[in-house]
Amino acid sequence: MTTPSRVTSDGVSPQTARSLRAAMQRLFTGKPQRTDGRLTKENLWREAQVSRATMNRAQPILAEWDAHIAERGKTTAGEARRDAEITRLRKKLAAKTQECTQLAMKLKAAATAIAALHHDKALRAELTNRSGTVVPIARRP
Structure with a gap:
């Protein structure tokens, strides 16, 4: 029997939240490791190495992403x-x-x-x- 994973207020596990936030920081600073560096949600989930569905469950993190993009634009x-x-x-x-x-x-x-x-x-x-x-x-x- 498996134990249920903890879900944080971000809507995902703590590890996934850390991965998404770290990926956001890498993309915002222009130092991507797994993508071309464009500021797109596709690059966010690929950079974090999570599925698109998992990223979409992390609504608070996506709200941070959208706020940053709205404030600074999509160009690095x-x-x-x-x-x-x-x-x-x-x-x-x-x-x-x-x-x-x-x-x-x-x-x-x-x-x-x-x-x-x-x-x-x-x-x-x-x-x-x-x-x-x-x-x-x-x-x-």
């Missing part, structure tokens, strides 16, 4: 740094793309000018190399 410090870096890199990419577009336009203009100069030079060379012979046309009597 690491995610905020990552998002800031992504924003910075996107701006840098946009500037480089604009610069590349301007350089491509300048290159096209230069190629057009070079082609026109080449055509003019070839025409001059052709006109210079022509040896013209004037042939008088006889008048009609």
Whole structure:
């Protein structure tokens, strides 16, 4: 016969409550051990190594989770740094793309000018190399 497990005011066993709270702290501090660190309830139960149903029975702990998320948002410090870096890199990419577009336009203009100069030079060379012979046309009597 098994002995019934003690259920705390959290709705779960003391060990489960400790696991959930420890997992919450690891996720909030950005030091997860078993997940990618996103602040989701799925990561909470996976990080605590309990079932989703067990986590859902711990309503007071979930209320703490929800209060923390409502107060501080869902992004961790690491995610905020990552998002800031992504924003910075996107701006840098946009500037480089604009610069590349301007350089491509300048290159096209230069190629057009070079082609026109080449055509003019070839025409001059052709006109210079022509040896013209004037042939008088006889008048009609």
